[in-house]
Amino acid sequence: MERRFRTWVALVVFAAVLLALPLLVRQPYYRTILVFVGINALAATGLNLLMGYAGQVSLGHAAFVGIGGYASAVLSVNLGVNPWAAMVAGVVAASLIAWLIGIPTLRLHGHYLAIATLGFGMIVSIVFAEWRGLTGGVGGIPGVPALRVAGLALDNHLRFYYLVWTCLYATVIATSNISNSRLGRALRAIRGSEIAAQTTGINTGSYKLQVFVLSAALAALAGSLFVHYISFASPSRFGFAYSIELVVMAVLGGLGNMWGPIVGSGVVTALGELLRPLRDLDVPAFGLILVLVLIFLPRGVTTSLGLLVQRLRAPRPTNGEVAPANIVGAGEP
Amino acid sequence: MSTSSQILQYAFSGLTLGAIYAIIALGFTIIYNATDIVNFAQGEFVMLGALTMVTLHSPPPAGHGLALWLALPLAVATGAAAAGALQRLAIRPLRHGSVLTLIIVTIGASILLRGAAMILWGRNAMLLPPFTQRGALFVGQASIMPQSLWVIGVTALVVAGLAIFYAQTLVGKGMRAVAINRQGAQLVGISPSRMVLWSFVLSGALGAVAGILIAPITMAVYNMGTLLGLKGFSAAILGGLGSSPGAVLGGVILGLLESFAGGFISSGYKDAVAFLILLAVLFIRPTGMLGGRATPS
Numbered sequence: 001m002e003r004r005f006r007t008w009v010a011l012v013v014f015a016a017v018l019l020a021l022p023l024l025v026r027q028p029y030y031r032t033i034l035v036f037v038g039i040n041a042l043a044a045t046g047l048n049l050l051m052g053y054a055g056q057v058s059l060g061h062a063a064f065v066g067i068g069g070y071a072s073a074v075l076s077v078n079l080g081v082n083p084w085a086a087m088v089a090g091v092v093a094a095s096l097i098a099w100l101i102g103i104p105t106l107r108l109h110g111h112y113l114a115i116a117t118l119g120f121g122m123i124v125s126i127v128f129a130e131w132r133g134l135t136g137g138v139g140g141i142p143g144v145p146a147l148r149v150a151g152l153a154l155d156n157h158l159r160f161y162y163l164v165w166t167c168l169y170a171t172v173i174a175t176s177n178i179s180n181s182r183l184g185r186a187l188r189a190i191r192g193s194e195i196a197a198q199t200t201g202i203n204t205g206s207y208k209l210q211v212f213v214l215s216a217a218l219a220a221l222a223g224s225l226f227v228h229y230i231s232f233a234s235p236s237r238f239g240f241a242y243s244i245e246l247v248v249m250a251v252l253g254g255l256g257n258m259w260g261p262i263v264g265s266g267v268v269t270a271l272g273e274l275l276r277p278l279r280d281l282d283v284p285a286f287g288l289i290l291v292l293v294l295i296f297l298p299r300g301v302t303t304s305l306g307l308l309v310q311r312l313r314a315p316r317p318t319n320g321e322v323a324p325a326n327i328v329g330a331g332e333p
Numbered sequence: 334m335s336t337s338s339q340i341l342q343y344a345f346s347g348l349t350l351g352a353i354y355a356i357i358a359l360g361f362t363i364i365y366n367a368t369d370i371v372n373f374a375q376g377e378f379v380m381l382g383a384l385t386m387v388t389l390h391s392p393p394p395a396g397h398g399l400a401l402w403l404a405l406p407l408a409v410a411t412g413a414a415a416a417g418a419l420q421r422l423a424i425r426p427l428r429h430g431s432v433l434t435l436i437i438v439t440i441g442a443s444i445l446l447r448g449a450a451m452i453l454w455g456r457n458a459m460l461l462p463p464f465t466q467r468g469a470l471f472v473g474q475a476s477i478m479p480q481s482l483w484v485i486g487v488t489a490l491v492v493a494g495l496a497i498f499y500a501q502t503l504v505g506k507g508m509r510a511v512a513i514n515r516q517g518a519q520l521v522g523i524s525p526s527r528m529v530l531w532s533f534v535l536s537g538a539l540g541a542v543a544g545i546l547i548a549p550i551t552m553a554v555y556n557m558g559t560l561l562g563l564k565g566f567s568a569a570i571l572g573g574l575g576s577s578p579g580a581v582l583g584g585v586i587l588g589l590l591e592s593f594a595g596g597f598i599s600s601g602y603k604d605a606v607a608f609l610i611l612l613a614v615l616f617i618r619p620t621g622m623l624g625g626r627a628t629p630s
Contacts, residue, residue, distance in 0.1 A: 051433065057432075057433055057436070059436075104616040105615075105616070108615060108619060110432045111371045111432060111436070111574075112570075112615055112619050114371075114432075114433075114436055115371070115566070115570065115611065115615065116611070116612060116615045116616075118563070119567070119608040119609075119611040119612045119615070120608075120612060122563065122604075122605070122608045123605050123608045123609060123612070126601075126602060126604055126605045126608075127605070129601075130599075130601040130602055130605075240559070244440055244444075247437065248437065251433070251434075251437060281448070281452065282448075283444060283447065283448030283451065284444070284445045284446075284447075284448025284449045284451075284452065285448070286444060286448070287441045287442065287443070287444030287445030287446075287447075287448055288441075288445050290437070290438075290440075290441035290444065290445075291423050291438055291441040291442060291445065294427060294430075294434055294437060294438050294441065295423070295426050295427060295438075298427070298430055298434055
C-alpha cells in the first residue's frame with residue numbers, strides 16, 4: 001500500500017515537473033534535447049519491459065523504431081496519408097513484424113537471443129538503406145509533414161514536447177500497472193527462471209511474445225514521432241549504433257524500474273551533448289564511460305539508488321543475520 | 334566474362350573473404366571456449382592490426398616504411414596487447430556479471446577502440462601495400478590477386494599452427510583444459526585466470542593477422558572492424574560456436590555464399606547475406622553445423 005502511494009506521489013510530482021519545465025527551459029536547443037530525451041525514453045521503455053521485466057535481450061530494436069518511422073514517412077509523403085493514420089499503421093506494422101520474428105527468436109536464450117535480434121536489426125537497417133524504391137535509400141525521405149491536432153500543426157519544439165511527454169507519461173503509468181498486474185508477475189517469474197515459471201503453469205512463450213510485440217509497438221511509436229518531428233527519415237538513424245544506444249539507456253537507467261528509461265535516456269542524451277565539445281573524443285569517451293558505469297553501477301542508476309536508499313533505511317542486522325533481501329530488480333538473466 | 338569464369342572469379346574472392354571470416358571466427362571461438370563470453374570487440378582487433386600495420390609498413394608519409402617481416406609481428410603484438418588489456422581492465426572486473434552486462438561491456442570496449450582509432454588515424458581509408466607486388470594471376474578469364482593467395486595461404490598456416498598449438502604446447506593444452514573443466518584444471522595447477530588472459534591475447538593476435546591480410550585488398554579504416562566482426566561471428570555460429578573446425582568451415586562457406594550472392598543477386602544486399610544465414614542457423618539449428626555447445630550459459 002505504501003508503495004502504491006509513493007508511486008502516485010511520484011507521478012504527481014513528475015507531472016508537475018513536466019508542466020513546469022518548458023517555462024524554465026526556453027532556449028530551442030535545450031527544448032529540442034528534451035524532445036529527444038522523451039522520444040528515446042519511449043523506445044527505451046519498450047526495451048525496459050522486454051529486458052528488465054521479462055529478462056530477454058534485444059540488440060536490434062532500432063529496426064522497430066525505423067519501421068515506425070519509415071511507415072510514417074512513406075505513407076504520409078508518398079501516399080498522402082494522414083500522419084496520425086500513418087503512425088498507427090507504423091505501430092501495427094512493427095507489431096506484426098515483431099510477432100512474426102518473435103516466434104522463432106524468443107525460443108533462443110542468452111547470447112543466441114542477443115545475436116538473433118542483432119542479425120534482425122542489421123538486415124532491416126540494410127533494407128532501409130538499399131530499398132531505394134520504398135525508402136529513398138541512403139538519402140532517405142525528406143519533407144515528412146507535421147502532425148496536426150484540431151488544425152494546429154505540431155511543428156515547434158514546445159508543442160512536440162507536450163506531445164512526446166504526454167505519451168511518455170502514459171507509458172510510465174502503463175508500465176507501473178503492468179508491473180503490478182498478473183502479466184508483470186508472470187514476466188518477473190520468467191526473468192527469474194523460465195523453467196521454474198513454466199512449472200508453475202505460466203505460458204512463458206506467449207508472455208514473452210506479448211512483451212516483445214509491445215516493446216516493438218512502443219519503439220515504432222517513438223520512430224514515428226521522431227520522423228514527424230524532424231520531418232525526415234533516414235537509415236543512418238535506425239542502425240546498429242542506435243540499437244546499442246537504446247540498450248545502454250535501458251541498462252544505465254535501471255532495468256525493471258519504471259523510471260529507468262527516462263533516467264537512462266536523460267543521462268545518455270545529456271552525456272552525448274556534454275561530450276560534444278570534445279569533438280572527436282566524444283565517441284571513445286562514451287565507450288569509456290559506458291564501461292566504467294557497468295563496472296561500478298552494474299544495475300543502473302535508478303536500481304542502485306533504490307538499493308542505496310533501502311540499505312540506509314534498513315536496520316543493521318544483528319547476530320550475523322542476513323539483511324532483508326531486496327526483490328526489486330532481482331534475478332540476473 | 335563467361336558464366337563459368339564468373340563463377341570461378343566469385344569463388345576466388347569468396348575463398349579469400351572466407352579465409353578472413355574463418356580467422357575472425359576462430360578468435361570468437363577461442364574466447365567463447367575459455368570464458369563463455371561473446372567478445373563483440375573482436376572486429377576491432379582486426380582494425381587495430383590493419384591500421385598499426387599501415388603506420389609501420391606503409392611507405393611515408395602514411396607510415397614508416399618498415400620491412401614486412403619486422404612490421405607484421407609488431408602489428409600482431411599490438412592486437413594481442415589490446416586484447417589482453419581489454420580482458421584485464423574491462424572483462425575481469427565484471428566476470429561475475431550477467432550475460433547482458435558482459436555483452437554491453439564488450440560493445441562499450443569496441444566503441445572505445447573505434448573512437449580511439451578515429452582519433453589516431455583519422456576517418457580516411459588508408460592503403461597498405463600488398464605483400465608481393467606482382468600483377469594479377471589468371472585462370473582462364475578469372476583473375477586472382479597475389480594478395481588473395483597470401484590470405485588463403487597464411488590462413489591455412491594459422492589454422493594448422495593453432496591445431497599444433499592446442500595439441501603440443503603447454504599453454505595450448507592448458508587452455509583446452511580450462512575450457513573442458515575449469516576447476517579440474519585448477520586442481521592440476523593450471524591457472525584459469527592466466528589461461529583466460531592467453532585466450533584473449535591469442536584472439537587479439539588472430540584478429541590482427543586477419544586485418545593485416547585483408548587491408549591490402551580492402552584498405553584500412555577506423556570503422557572496418559564492426560561489420561567484419563559481426564560477419565566473423567555469424568561464421569562462427571554457422572560452424573557451431575565453440576568448434577574450431579566449425580569456425581573455419583563456417584567462415585569459408587559464409588565467404589563463398591556472400592561472394593556469389595553479391596555477384597549474382599545484388600551487391601547492395603550482400604552484407605545482408607551473413608545475417609540472413611545467421612538467423613537461419615539460429616532458428617533452425619542453433620548449434621550450427623559442427624555441433625558446438627547446446628545452450629550457452
